[in-house]
Amino acid sequence: MSTIVLGVYFVWFWLLFGKLKGPKTWPLVGSIPEMLLNIGRIHEWTTDQLLASPTLGTYQTCGICIPFINNWRRSFTTVTCHPKTLEHILRTKFHNYPKGPTWQDTFADVLGNQGISYVTGEEWNLLRKIVVPVLAKSRLHPALDRWVNPTIKNDLLPILDKASKHNISVDLQKLMTCFGTDNIFGIALGKKLKTLLNPDDPVAVAMDTIFKYAFRRFFYPDFLWKFMRFFSIGSEGSLKKSLHILNNVITEAQEECSNINKDETCDYLLRAFTRKVQVNGHILPSSAITGTIRDILLAGRDSVSTSASWFLWLIMNDPRVDRKIVREIIMILRKTRGKDMNGSKVTNFIEKPCDQETQDQWTEEPLSYEEINSLVYLHATLLESLRLYPAVPRIVRYAICDDILPDGTYVPAGSDIMLSLYSVGRMKSVWGEDCLEFKPERWLSADETRIDMPEDGYKYAAFNGGSRMCIAKYLTYLEMKSAASAILLRYKLSPVPGHQVSQQLSFTLSMKDFKVNLKPRDLSEFGIRR
Numbered sequence: 043m044s045t046i047v048l049g050v051y052f053v054w055f056w057l058l059f060g061k062l063k064g065p066k067t068w069p070l071v072g073s074i075p076e077m078l079l080n081i082g083r084i085h086e087w088t089t090d091q092l093l094a095s096p097t098l099g100t101y102q103t104c105g106i107c108i109p110f111i112n113n114w115r116r117s118f119t120t121v122t123c124h125p126k127t128l129e130h131i132l133r134t135k136f137h138n139y140p141k142g143p144t145w146q147d148t149f150a151d152v153l154g155n156q157g158i159s160y161v162t163g164e165e166w167n168l169l170r171k172i173v174v175p176v177l178a179k180s181r182l183h184p185a186l187d188r189w190v191n192p193t194i195k196n197d198l199l200p201i202l203d204k205a206s207k208h209n210i211s212v213d214l215q216k217l218m219t220c221f222g223t224d225n226i227f228g229i230a231l232g233k234k235l236k237t238l239l240n241p242d243d244p245v246a247v248a249m250d251t252i253f254k255y256a257f258r259r260f261f262y263p264d265f266l267w268k269f270m271r272f273f274s275i276g277s278e279g280s281l282k283k284s285l286h287i288l289n290n291v292i293t294e295a296q297e298e299c300s301n302i303n304k305d306e307t308c309d310y311l312l313r314a315f316t317r318k319v320q321v322n323g324h325i326l327p328s329s330a331i332t333g334t335i336r337d338i339l340l341a342g343r344d345s346v347s348t349s350a351s352w353f354l355w356l357i358m359n360d361p362r363v364d365r366k367i368v369r370e371i372i373m374i375l376r377k378t379r380g381k382d383m384n385g386s387k388v389t390n391f392i393e394k395p396c397d398q399e400t401q402d403q404w405t406e407e408p409l410s411y412e413e414i415n416s417l418v419y420l421h422a423t424l425l426e427s428l429r430l431y432p433a434v435p436r437i438v439r440y441a442i443c444d445d446i447l448p449d450g451t452y453v454p455a456g457s458d459i460m461l462s463l464y465s466v467g468r469m470k471s472v473w474g475e476d477c478l479e480f481k482p483e484r485w486l487s488a489d490e491t492r493i494d495m496p497e498d499g500y501k502y503a504a505f506n507g508g509s510r511m512c513i514a515k516y517l518t519y520l521e522m523k524s525a526a527s528a529i530l531l532r533y534k535l536s537p538v539p540g541h542q543v544s545q546q547l548s549f550t551l552s553m554k555d556f557k558v559n560l561k562p563r564d565l566s567e568f569g570i571r572r
């Protein structure tokens with residue numbers, strides 16, 4: 043009898059999964075063993091599989107597949123990175139590919155089941171109508187002046203100054219996480235957290251815990267983490283406490299916000315959202331605003347620190363790009379901050395060294411909003427680093443109905459589809475033979491005076507595409523360019539001997555740590571010729 047059952051199982055397994063072109067799949071456990079063997083380089087491994095796929099950009103595989111225990115469709119996953127397929131899923135067939143029940147079930151308590159990244163349908167539409175305009179490019183000037191630049195000047199630079207004076211190495215990934223946290227709490231809640239100066243702040247520790255333990259749920263069977271959550275034990279107990287701390291901060295801010303005079307100017311997101319809860323006659327419950335603020339606090343922290351770390355790491359390892367960036371910043375500062383060493387206003391750049399007084403003028407304050415927006419080469423470098431190291435390396439969607447992808451791949455209803463944003467930038471078929479090279483120039487017009495975005499917008503999907511595109515693309519650009527210009531203008535970064543960066547398994551593509559040495563930058567060597 044058992045032989046017959048096994049025989050039927052193997053035939054069933056072979057018919058459904060035997061012809062899949064992805065990684066090797068085994069009866070019962072699917073491709074999980076291969077995935078576990080490559081867990082330390084999971085995004086590289088996914089890219090290798092995609093490169094080897096016959097359609098150059100899509101493969102299919104399965105996880106645990108045992109009839110009567112789990113539905114085969116739930117264990118079936120399509121993995122893709124082809125721009126045409128991304129567009130199909132994120133835009134053309136957007137309504138067929140929501141985030142899906144597993145994702146929602148796993149993160150409902152973490153994200154708050156009424157926030158923008160959780161909800162769907164009309165409620166989500168209304169939230170986007172409130173949130174997106176508040177974070178539009180044209181409205182970010184106050185965020186830079188009130189939060190980002192003061193954090194750089196008063197908190198980040200003194201730490202880096204001290205390290206460079208005393209030859210102490212710093213972990214830039216950690217500092218950038220504190221930088222991201224301080225900025226996002228200011229921008230979203232109007233609160234000065236100052237975790238750069240006090241990394242053990244309970245709120246900062248709670249944020250760390252939330253990231254670490256929410257991610258762990260992917261590796262525990264559902265019943266186990268749900269059992270642990272019910273009895274508040276182990277990682278789930280800590281997660282619950284940390285969510286409580288975060289919620290208290292948001293609730294306090296909400297109370298303070300409701301006591302502010304309605305006519306007072308508002309320069310933080312919670313206040314701006316609260317003023318707009320009514321859209322087209324619909325009123326949103328305050329829990330939707332609270333949930334959205336929680337999404338923003340969580341999304342706005344690690345994404346920025348992760349991207350800033352890879353960005354600085356790439357520049358540190360490429361002296362040519364490093365020099366071009368500093369040269370561009372100096373060209374802008376010569377225009378905007380007045381006099382050169384002869385005391386005359388610079389209208390034409392000539393090759394000459396600059397004196398200490400001029401250097402001090404350039405480095406007294408972080409760059410202004412207008413100065414940052416003039417940095418074309420720095421922006422190209424940022425796009426290039428996000429192409430190679432997108433902070434959100436993969437996103438997962440769920441197919442409601444059967445579908446056929448543009449390359450002919452059949453996607454069964456009820457299965458998952460994973461979009462590898464990390465792999466898009468590593469496809470020769472998409473970015474050319476030099477796709478693995480760090481080359482900011484690929485984003486510039488021939489005369490290098492402006493950014494030339496690719497015609498196919500889905501070639502660059504670091505911020506997602508279609509209707510659920512990241513709400514904070516411009517805020518991220520501003521924060522990162524401001525931090526990078528401040529750091530690179532003042533210091534030359536070099537790797538700590540023997541230290542190798544590596545990716546950490548997490549929601550984001552964060553580094554385990556990023557240790558660097560800093561030397562004060564000698565700007566006198568930067569002559570500008572025109």
Ligand code: HEM
Nearest residue numbers: 158159338341342345349433434437505506512513514518
């Ligand atoms: C380099 C930095 C960032 C990257 C690469 C990034 C990337 C992304 C991606 C790929 C998504 C889509 C996720 C999905 O649908 O599964 C997303 C959504 C989102 N992002 Fe970002 N993000 C960044 C920074 C930020 C920041 C700073 C904030 C907050 C201020 C933020 C807030 C959000 C929110 C709330 C959503 C959900 C939007 C929705 O579902 O309608 N992100 N982001």
